[in-house]
Amino acid sequence: MIITSLETFILHVPVTRDGIADSTHSITHWGMPGVMVHTDSGKVGYGFTGTHAHLKSDRLITSCIEDCYSELLVGENPLETERLWSKMAYHPPLQWVGRAGILTMALAAVDIALWDLKAKEAGEPLWRTLGGVDDAEVEVYNTDGGWLNFGLQVLVDDARRLVEEEGYQSIKMKVGKEDFTEDLRRVEAVREVVGPGVKLMTDANGRWRMPLALEVAGRLKDYDVQWIEEPLWHDDVCGHVELAEAIETPVALGEMLYSLAQFKEFIACRGVHFVQPDATRLGGITEAWQVSDVAHAAGLPVTPHAGDMAQVQAHLSIAHPGINLLEFIPWIKDCFVEPLRIEDGKLRAPEQAGAGTTLIPVALERFSKPVS
Ligand SMILES: [Mg+2]
Known part of the structure; x- marks a missing residue:
């Protein structure tokens, strides 16, 4: 060909x-x-x-x-x-x-x-070409209920809907309000409505500077938060190392890193706990696979960021042994011949030939x- x-x-x-x-x-x-x-x-x-x-x-x-x-x-x-x-x-x-x-x-x-x-x-399907097996289980977490512009009632209603009606056992919400006490009130409200068994992730999208990050991220442990994502500016390796050592909540990042070399530095310095490669920002499947290998070898869980809304990285997640949790947002799924299927918060393996991108x-x- x-x-x-x-x-x-x-x-x-x-x-x-x-x-x-x-x-x-x-x-x-x-x-x-x-x-x-x-x-x-x-x-x-x-x-x-x-x-x-x-x-x-x-x-x-x-x-x-x-x-x-x-x-x-x-x-x-x-x-x-x-x-x-x-x-x-x-x-x-x-x-x-x-x-x-x-x-x-x-x-x-x-x-x-x-x-x-x-x-x-x-x-x-690509997951098979990449060496995946039929019974690989990938949990999916939904980010589409937790946006920062949603008022408290919408935020809480969406969290309840995603868990009770759609069957998700993991959801993510945004933080980084002007007034950080509002962030804590929102996290507390969501934790209360979803109950103690659901994984709740938080994401500051690089907004905080160190003193504020220490203050807010340090208090997230009170709400049993799975991770704080991008607490600091994306490229700040030393800052993330310092923060990761100072707080109890694990640190997640990777969506704004564009090379294997950048990931290697964060991983070697222990500035990240949950590694979030994005195949659409790295150089595709080829480099995202390499990042996943490095993280997996370092004993860190790999949880891809969904710049593709998970459509492609579903395949990577099924095939790579270091990945068992994947982000999902439903915006573009109906653009494809085979839309991604998620049932009870679990990925259903795509069946058609290809990467799911047609x-x-x-x-x-x-x-x-x-x-x-
Ligand atoms: Mg994020």
Whole structure:
């Protein structure tokens, strides 16, 4: 099989309740800059990354794919995933201008499309191509009830609904209000409504500085919180190490790290307890697998962040022995030929061949934005 062309797309898909916010971002749509990798066999690989749905920066990602990665891939065998990953990631002119952000998100979209092709060619779901077994059990936690812009009643009602009606045993809520005592009141209210048996995660999205992080994160232990996610600025290794040593609640992070090297540093310094690679921000499945290996070898649980809303990383989670908990948000699932299925808070293994990324035509028609 030979790659004949790369065709990019940008989708902007509406989020829950016309808009959500955490301590750092307010969005109305989820952005999906992505690529269709065409081959001489007629098979097409689909890959995408996840963004703020900001068209100008989404176009930087798709133009990187079209202008820089396309010429490296046309004429190549798409099944040689690792070799092609290295060819793109270590291409000297590109390495010079970026080893994080636009370059790796574009690389992620292409790498995912290549893995999609590889699994389609094998006639099996990607988790099987990656070595997964039928009876792997992956718990799923839902983040879509805990947004910071939701009032207390909506927050509590959503937490109750997710647990009592949808069967989740793990949920995440945002923190990082202007007044931190409000955060504590909200966490207390959610803990009270879901009861002691449900895992409750909190996420500050990099908002706090050290004194406040020590104060607030130090008090989360009173509510039996599973982890505090991104308490400090994303790149602050020493700060996370200091905080992790000072508080009882474990620290989770990784969604804003763009390379294996960054993860290795946090892991080696013990600045993270729950490791959260995101295949759509790292360079795809290839690099997310490497991060998961390093974390697993260090004895740390791997819980992928869902820049893909879990659609692709479901496969990674089934296949990798270090992953047994996966984030899920339902915004984009109906864009795909095989939407992710979750029952009673557990992932149902995808059945169709590929990475689960094949878009339905109506999603392309309805949510597409012009790539240039
Ligand atoms: Mg987060």
